[in-house]
Amino acid sequence: MIRNLQHIALTVPDLEVGRAFYELFGLEARADGDDLVFRCAGRAQDQVRLIPGAKKRLAYVSYGTNAEGMDALLERLQRAGVPLADPPYHVPFGGIWFQDPHGDWINVQVASEAPVRTVATPEVNTSGRYRRIGTRACDFATPGKRAVPLRLGHLIKFTPDVNASVDFYTNVLGLKVSDRAADILAFLRGSAGGDHHLIGLAKSSHTGLHHMSFEVADIDEIEMGAQALLRAGYRDGFGFGRHLGGSNYFHYIRDPWDSLVEYFWDIDVIPEDDSEWVALNGMEHLGMVWSTTPAPPDFIQNFEPAD
Template sequence: MIRSLQHVGITVPELEVGRAFYQAFGLLPHVQGNDLAFRCEGRQQDQIRLMSGPRKRLSYVSFGVGKGELENFTTRLEQHGVRVSDGPFARQLDGIWFQDPDGDWIHLCEADSQPTRIVTPPEINTPGEYRRIGKRGCGLESHARRVSPLRLGHLIKFSPDVDRQVDFYTRVLGMKVSDRAGSILAFLRSAGGGDHHIIAFARSSHTGLHHLSFEVGGLDEIELGARHLVEQGYRSAFGLGRHVAGSNYFHYIRDPWNSLCEYFWDIDVIPKDDADWEPWDATPEQVTAVWAVSPPPPDFVLNFEQP
């Protein structure tokens, strides 16, 4: 089964523009041949791989599977008429490659999700549960704190046919639907349990990247990270708020090519084989936010990638 989201490959016209943005976001760059990869501090796993090309586009998504499972996936894909390839990109990665129904490249490799650095959660005083006594919850130095994301949690990509993608990713790749909004939006998780979604699909006229989402250590870090990016000249897109599907707090920032990067915290976790989890099928408005400081702007749902 697909166990983890490993990393995402993106083609961009200017690698250094990407370096500046993702470093300001809090990621650590390192060179891989002609490419530029980014990791989260303390985590030995690439999260983004930028490749040079004439225009920005989502190039591929890499998922991790269990040891010895690649052969079974190859057989299953071929049984469903999906051609398995050695890979379409100059820098080869171990594993198998194929295209989903939208023509987007998917990479599967035998890999575990690497551990994140340990973050001590803050003590929170809630009604009837006062745990932080005689200690400040916020210090004078908090203003200058730099945010360092813990991990890449999920992505949403656009699709002209969400139902077709859901069918492929569940029936062929074995993922599960956590929630959806008809044929407009669908959230999928690993069958092995974990985050509410590691990939989701949003309807558009063509494929492309809507957003990448990185977990941080708390609500303060969401806003400290977003504020820092705005101070660096990047545009706030939507947030602060709290999603309904997934329950996570969020703030989205536009990247240099008008896709989105999200800081998130406190996402729903669904255990393996949870028979009690009933996926919602609601409207996009119902699943988007229980609250936000302002409504999502009209361009929040636009696909800025060229078809």
């Protein structure tokens, strides 16, 4: 059923404030009707849609599946008593619309993941595997590299009931649990495997976006991107560090409305045949392998309005 993440939409009170942030983050903007839509360079897939609205909030999440997956999804939605709805926003694409158990809008389209632009990254020299011989890793010709994200990888969304959300996203939408921390946090991957998580569900008093995350080409781009945003005056979120859940390196920056946007690199990938993968359930998933600073107290705060 749900096989991939297509894009994430937010309502925001000022599109141009959003344009300035996401362009400096490394995305490419275009106007689409009243909205602003962002893509990664060289990738023909919308990644973020900003819709004019009174307050910043998660508007909807759009996922992709194949034709068989759509048939199965429609059957499961009907069996679960989840009604289909008209699109809640004026958008130029099809698919089906419905709400999750806590009212968050979901769009599912028959759509695959668009190819990601290829980047030539130098081989990595690690102990016993020295593959970069006679070649510099660092580019003296063009120092001051910037982050140019390759693709939207995942989001983490707040929910007032992680168990109820996990039930819905697995039993109805077909996602699979990769790891979890009891009823506090769960990482879910697509039905055909792929990244360790394309969505995470995190406990809060109400729904909202915790963060969206973009893959970059290497570890340097995480910090080059984060430092450029910090120099421009945007607020630090958390990082630099390495997660336990998913194993990816990360740095989060606060967007202008206090959602987090993450750069990531080197995430765990789980194959469709997941017989070798054992999902772990433990509070250690809330921690990090390491980070240069402790997680700030507001890292897990839900900044979206409750109503």
